[in-house]
Amino acid sequence: MSRPALEVRDVTKTYVGHPPTPVLHGVDLSVGAGERVAIFGSSGSGKSTLLNILGLLDVPTSGAYDLLGQDTCALSSSTRAKHRASALGFVFQEHHVLGARTVAENLAIKLAISGVGRRGRADLVRDALTQVGLTHRRNAPGRLLSGGEKQRLAVARAILTQPPVLLADEPTGNLDRANADNILDLFDSQARKGVAVVVITHDPTTARWADRALELDGGRLRLGAHG
Numbered sequence: 008m009s010r011p012a013l014e015v016r017d018v019t020k021t022y023v024g025h026p027p028t029p030v031l032h033g034v035d036l037s038v039g040a041g042e043r044v045a046i047f048g049s050s051g052s053g054k055s056t057l058l059n060i061l062g063l064l065d066v067p068t069s070g071a072y073d074l075l076g077q078d079t080c081a082l083s084s085s086t087r088a089k090h091r092a093s094a095l096g097f098v099f100q101e102h103h104v105l106g107a108r109t110v111a112e113n114l115a116i117k118l119a120i121s122g123v124g125r126r127g128r129a130d131l132v133r134d135a136l137t138q139v140g141l142t143h144r145r146n147a148p149g150r151l152l153s154g155g156e157k158q159r160l161a162v163a164r165a166i167l168t169q170p171p172v173l174l175a176d177e178p179t180g181n182l183d184r185a186n187a188d189n190i191l192d193l194f195d196s197q198a199r200k201g202v203a204v205v206v207i208t209h210d211p212t213t214a215r216w217a218d219r220a221l222e223l224d225g226g227r228l229r230l231g232a233h234g
C-alpha cells in the first residue's frame with residue numbers, strides 16, 4: 008500500500024493551565040492521497056485543536072504525526088514553517104480576502120510571501136484563477152466579490168502552489184447550497200489530482216460528500232453516522 012499523505016497515531020492534546028484542559032485522548036487518523044475526509048463533532052469536541060495539529064500550527068502533547076512520510080514532531084520551528092508552506096493549503100470559513108486588492112493581487116501577494124519569484128507568479132495566478140472559475144474577475148477588488156466568489160478566491164489561494172494536502176475549516180459554513188456545492192466540486196478536482204482533503208464541518212451534506220466522515224467524540228475519532 009502506498010504511503011499515506013498524513014498519518015496521526017495515538018495523538019493526545021492537553022492545554023496547559025490551571026486546571027489543564029485535556030482535549031484529544033488518543034486520535035488515530037490516516038488519510039491517503041486523493042482521499043476526502045470530513046471531521047465533525049459537537050462544539051468544543053476538539054476539531055480546531057486537531058486541525059491546528061494537522062496544519063503544523065500546534066504540536067501534540069504526545070503521539071506521532073507524519074506528514075508526507077516525515078515525522079513532524081521532531082522538526083524545528085523553522086523547518087515546520089517551511090513544511091507548512093510547501094505541503095499544506097488552508098481554507099477557512101473566514102476567507103481573509105484583502106478587500107482593497109484585486110483578485111489577482113490577492114494571489115500574487117500570497118506567492119510573494121511564499122518566496123515565489125516575480126516571474127513565476129503570473130502563471131500560477133492564471134492557473135489557479137482558471138481552476139476556480141474566477142478569471143473574469145481577476146481585476147476586481149476583493150471587496151466587490153460575492154460571498155461565493157470570495158470563498159473560491161480562498162480556495163485559489165490555498166491551491167496556488169499545488170500543495171499535496173488541503174485542510175479546510177468550515178469552508179462552506181457561510182455559503183448557500185449552490186455556492187457550497189461549488190466549493191465541494193473544487194475540492195473534488197483537487198482530490199482527483201491526488202490531493203488529500205480534510206474538511207472540518209457542521210454541514211451534513213459536506214459530511215456525506217466525503218469518502219469518510221469521522222466524528223470527534225470523547226477526544227477520539229470514530230466512523231460517524233454520515234460515514
Ligand SMILES: Nc1ncnc2c1ncn2[C@@H]1O[C@H](COP(=O)(O)OP(=O)(O)OP(=O)(O)O)[C@@H](O)[C@H]1O
Nearest residue numbers: 022024028030048049050051052053054055056057
Ligand atoms: N489555547 C487554548 N487553551 C486552553 N483551552 C483551549 C485552547 N484552545 C481550545 N481550548 C479548549 O479546548 C476545547 C476544544 O476546543 P476546539 O476549539 O478544538 O473545539 P471545536 O470542536 O473546534 O469547537 P467549535 O466547533 O465550537 O469551534 C474547548 O473546551 C476549548 O475551550
